[in-house]
Amino acid sequence: MKKKIDYDSFARATKEQVEQKFATPKTGLTAEQVKAARQQYGSNQLTYQKKTPFIVEAIKAYITPFTLVLIALAVISFFTDYVHAAPADKSLFGVIIIIVMVFISGTMSLIQSVRSNQAATQMESLVQVKIIVKRDGKDCEVDMDNLVCGDLIQLSAGDMISADMRLLTSKDLTISQAALTGESYPVEKKADVEVTEAATETSYPNLVFMGSNVVSGTGQAIVIATGDQTVYGSVVKDLGEKPEATSFDIGVQKTSMLLIRFMALMAPTVIIINGFTKGDWTQALLFGLSVAVGLTPQMLPMIVTTNLVRGAKKMADKNVIIKHLSAIQNFGAIDTLCTDKTGTLTEDQIILDTYLNCDGQIDSAVLQQAYLNSNLQTGLKNLMDTAIITTAQKQQQVLTQFEKVDEVPFDFQRRRMSVAVREGDDEVHLITKGAMEEMLEVATKIKIKGQIKALDIDLTQQVLNQVASLNRQGLRVIGLAQREYPATKTNFEVSDEKEMILLGYLAFLDPPKASAKTAIKELNNLDVNVKVLTGDNALVTRAMAQKVGLGRVALITGEQLNSLDEAQMADAVERHQIFVKLNPQQKKTIMQLLKQNGHTVGFMGDGINDAPAMKVADVGISVDTAVDVAKDSADVILTDKDLRVLESGLLVGRETFGNTMKYIKATTSSNFGNMFSVLVASIFLPFLPMLPIQLLLLNLIYDLSCMAIPWDKMDAEFLQHPKRWTADSIGKFMVWFGPTSSIFDITTYALMYFVICPTVIGGAYPTLSAQQQLAFAALFHAGWFIESMWTQTLVLHALRTPKVPFLQSTAAKPLLIASAVEITFGSLLPFTGLGRDIGLAALPINYGPWLLATVLAYLILVTFVKQLYLRKYAELL
Numbered sequence: 001m002k003k004k005i006d007y008d009s010f011a012r013a014t015k016e017q018v019e020q021k022f023a024t025p026k027t028g029l030t031a032e033q034v035k036a037a038r039q040q041y042g043s044n045q046l047t048y049q050k051k052t053p054f055i056v057e058a059i060k061a062y063i064t065p066f067t068l069v070l071i072a073l074a075v076i077s078f079f080t081d082y083v084h085a086a087p088a089d090k091s092l093f094g095v096i097i098i099i100v101m102v103f104i105s106g107t108m109s110l111i112q113s114v115r116s117n118q119a120a121t122q123m124e125s126l127v128q129v130k131i132i133v134k135r136d137g138k139d140c141e142v143d144m145d146n147l148v149c150g151d152l153i154q155l156s157a158g159d160m161i162s163a164d165m166r167l168l169t170s171k172d173l174t175i176s177q178a179a180l181t182g183e184s185y186p187v188e189k190k191a192d193v194e195v196t197e198a199a200t201e202t203s204y205p206n207l208v209f210m211g212s213n214v215v216s217g218t219g220q221a222i223v224i225a226t227g228d229q230t231v232y233g234s235v236v237k238d239l240g241e242k243p244e245a246t247s248f249d250i251g252v253q254k255t256s257m258l259l260i261r262f263m264a265l266m267a268p269t270v271i272i273i274n275g276f277t278k279g280d281w282t283q284a285l286l287f288g289l290s291v292a293v294g295l296t297p298q299m300l301p302m303i304v305t306t307n308l309v310r311g312a313k314k315m316a317d318k319n320v321i322i323k324h325l326s327a328i329q330n331f332g333a334i335d336t337l338c339t340d341k342t343g344t345l346t347e348d349q350i351i352l353d354t355y356l357n358c359d360g361q362i363d364s365a366v367l368q369q370a371y372l373n374s375n376l377q378t379g380l381k382n383l384m385d386t387a388i389i390t391t392a393q394k395q396q397q398v399l400t401q402f403e404k405v406d407e408v409p410f411d412f413q414r415r416r417m418s419v420a421v422r423e424g425d426d427e428v429h430l431i432t433k434g435a436m437e438e439m440l441e442v443a444t445k446i447k448i449k450g451q452i453k454a455l456d457i458d459l460t461q462q463v464l465n466q467v468a469s470l471n472r473q474g475l476r477v478i479g480l481a482q483r484e485y486p487a488t489k490t491n492f493e494v495s496d497e498k499e500m501i502l503l504g505y506l507a508f509l510d511p512p513k514a515s516a517k518t519a520i521k522e523l524n525n526l527d528v529n530v531k532v533l534t535g536d537n538a539l540v541t542r543a544m545a546q547k548v549g550l551g552r553v554a555l556i557t558g559e560q561l562n563s564l565d566e567a568q569m570a571d572a573v574e575r576h577q578i579f580v581k582l583n584p585q586q587k588k589t590i591m592q593l594l595k596q597n598g599h600t601v602g603f604m605g606d607g608i609n610d611a612p613a614m615k616v617a618d619v620g621i622s623v624d625t626a627v628d629v630a631k632d633s634a635d636v637i638l639t640d641k642d643l644r645v646l647e648s649g650l651l652v653g654r655e656t657f658g659n660t661m662k663y664i665k666a667t668t669s670s671n672f673g674n675m676f677s678v679l680v681a682s683i684f685l686p687f688l689p690m691l692p693i694q695l696l697l698l699n700l701i702y703d704l705s706c707m708a709i710p711w712d713k714m715d716a717e718f719l720q721h722p723k724r725w726t727a728d729s730i731g732k733f734m735v736w737f738g739p740t741s742s743i744f745d746i747t748t749y750a751l752m753y754f755v756i757c758p759t760v761i762g763g764a765y766p767t768l769s770a771q772q773q774l775a776f777a778a779l780f781h782a783g784w785f786i787e788s789m790w791t792q793t794l795v796l797h798a799l800r801t802p803k804v805p806f807l808q809s810t811a812a813k814p815l816l817i818a819s820a821v822e823i824t825f826g827s828l829l830p831f832t833g834l835g836r837d838i839g840l841a842a843l844p845i846n847y848g849p850w851l852l853a854t855v856l857a858y859l860i861l862v863t864f865v866k867q868l869y870l871r872k873y874a875e876l877l
């Protein structure tokens with residue numbers, strides 16, 4: 001165990017002392033030092049992210065309630081069939097079969113879990129956050145795992161903090177520590193402060209922590225703790241790894257619990273009935289246990305995961321990376337998709353169209369000032385800054401004689417940023433740019449026709465008109481202002497942005513992605529409502545929305561929204577489709593309201609300001625070019641610029657959901673039906689309706705064939721609407737279709753007991769000798785075994801679609817083949833030595849027509865019940 005990190009002494013030490021502790025040169029660690037540091041302090045990997053060892057996976061796969069019952073059966077059979085059997089009857093065959101079953105079920109589970117782990121690791125590596133670290137005098141890009149204590153890191157807005165660090169320099173650095181402290185407001189951190197005792201590690205002003213992210217400003221820091229040693233590492237270690245459960249996870253859990261409760265009631269009843277009626281309590285107990293195990297869908301979690309892994313792979317082929325597997329189901333359930341505007345709906349490149357002074361003429365002085373602001377600021381350079389810099393460089397409007405004095409970084413509340421510059425010993429110029437409305441708050445003067453005038457109501461109106469006319473052409477506009485300060489002033493703050501002179505405007509072309517219009521239309525066709533949530537203003541957003549086919553839709557501003565009471569707000573988020581001038585908190589609130597209104601919502605964004613909304617959304621979607629925090633908060637990342645992948649993603653999500661549902665619903669209802677049949681049979685039959693091993697084998701074969709379900713398809717009609725999990729639909733389905741299958745189990749009992757067995761064996765059961773009674777039971781078991789196998793398999797085909805199975809809708813090949821193999825194997829089994837060893841007898845040929853008639857009648861009845869069910873609940877799966 002490594003020593004606990006002493007944060008207090010790190011906070012109190014001087015920077016030089018901290019650098020000395022890790023022997024970090026100004027140029028960063030050398031390659032040897034990195035190696036040594038990793039040896040000494042460990043790598044930057046959290047335990048929960050490390051893989052579960054293979055042996056643990058294997059134990060989990062082979063030791064399950066199912067296999068435990070099998071093993072118990074094997075032990076008992078070993079004594080009854082071998083140790084205590086008469087020398088002539090000694091047989092180990094039953095024991096061997098059971099061991100083979102344990103092996104098959106365990107191995108299949110193991111293969112699946114190894115595969116799904118592999119897929120998850122692969123997805124993760126595709127979206128690993130890269131960190132710029134200074135080593136050997138160079139800036140290198142490394143994976144997060146690669147960081148070591150003593151590394152030098154540059155921090156800027158939008159970065160994730162990926163280890164615990166001590167700040168060396170800082171400039172207006174604000175950090176969101178929400179993941180650690182729950183405090184949603186960012187806190188300011190400073191490198192140079194007097195440190196006093198702090199209540200918690202996270203409140204030291206000169207320390208920053210893994211799990212938090214930079215909201216604004218910049219800084220340089222040295223890594224002081226990595227991996228599990230970090231504050232975050234120790235927290236997640238205590239909490240365990242699990243991400244928050246989605247509605248789907250909860251649904252799966254609830255269904256399992258329902259079945260387990262049900263079984264807890266059934267198993268004892270079955271044991272008691274059989275114990276009393278047959279008198280053999282050991283057999284009754286074993287049978288009860290087998291019923292319990294055979295009837296709980298133990299393959300459920302595995303088939304769900306297999307489905308998800310398959311879905312994730314299909315999406316990856318379409319350039320949609322799934323970070324958390326459960327997001328796939330939610331993807332298919334989305335009925336409202338909210339999106340940011342720039343960089344998601346529009347191209348990830350915007351163009352500076354024009355730079356005007358307040359007279360409305362193109363003016364290179366405006367471009368030069370804007371260039372100084374964009375280029376010298378050290379925060380996150382966004383698309384607008386990049387556009388300004390490229391244009392200025394192209395036109396050689398690049399001023400080099402200015403030196404930066406200070407800056408006031410951008411934030412999403414005031415929507416402005418400033419840079420203070422000086423030429424030689426002259427006075428300092430504060431250059432500010434930002435959203436027009438927010439610039440008018442700080443400008444009191446305006447430069448017009450070469451003169452400085454007071455910005456009165458008339459001139460303000462003139463400015464607003466100019467901007468509006470640019471906006472209407474679809475151009476985004478930001479304002480530019482400046483003022484002078486004495487040469488001695490070197491430190492600037494937000495409050496210095498006042499009494500400024502408005503100099504002009506910068507107008508940007510922010511064209512929608514070519515695919516945006518089609519993508520939105522496709523989403524609408526799939527019953528998904530698209531809403532735009534932006535920090536930009538109404539006019540530009542309108543103009544852009546027009547271009548992507550969101551012409552006549554209701555629009556509301558963040559301010560208007562805030563003035564409403566709770567009920568009105570809940571209604572407003574429904575009625576409006578465009579939300580403008582939002583701050584990050586408002587984006588998040590809108591998502592919460594939509595969720596409360598019962599929607600499944602997705603949020604697609606690319607900025608720091610989108611991260612909070614993406615976290616609360618059911619599915620956070622981001623793009624490749626997004627900032628780290630946005631990618632980190634997302635569940636899904638689109639690596640393709642083409643937005644039409646959204647449609648593919650939704651369809652895969654819905655198909656995955658459908659495949660999962662069909663397994664759960666068909667299996668639970670036929671299990672429910674079987675329980676019912678077993679109960680009825682237990683009451684009336686003088687022998688066990690089925691032997692424990694037969695029941696388990698039936699179950700195993702069925703589950704194995706279900707492993708082809710993830711490869712099945714869904715009807716086109718099914719994919720047209722959002723699909724969300726409703727737990728009670730499973731219960732209803734079970735109650736409707738379970739008893740339907742029981743009817744035919746019971747007719748089969750009657751057929752076997754009264755017709756077939758007496759004819760073959762030569763008399764009614766009570767009149768037979770003990771030996772004949774055994775043969776009677778074996779024949780009976782074979783009859784029911786085969787009928788169960790047929791109905792269980794066919795019901796899957798009948799219930800996978802609301803249409804007529806095979807005639808109107810046929811399953812995909814893999815499932816058809818799996819079902820055919822299952823039925824063939826099951827039907828031949830009683831005629832083999834293997835069948836004989838598990839107590840099944842060869843059936844007479846005249847059982848064939850009876851079986852066909854039963855199966856046909858069953859399919860017809862199910863189709864009929866399906867119609868009734870559809871009429872009542874409208875939806876099958």
Ligand SMILES: Nc1ncnc2c1ncn2[C@@H]1O[C@H](COP(=O)(O)OP(=O)(O)OP(=O)(O)O)[C@@H](O)[C@H]1O
Nearest residue numbers: 340341342384385415433434435478534535536607
């Ligand atoms: N680098 C910048 N310099 C000056 N002002 C900026 C800068 N970046 C953003 N702004 C202003 O802040 C407003 C909101 O920022 P931003 O556009 O990033 O918000 P958003 O909600 O992500 O919207 P969208 O991505 O749809 O444009 C912008 O409309 C602009 O007026």
Ligand SMILES: [Mg+2]
Nearest residue numbers: 340341342607
């Ligand atoms: Mg944005």
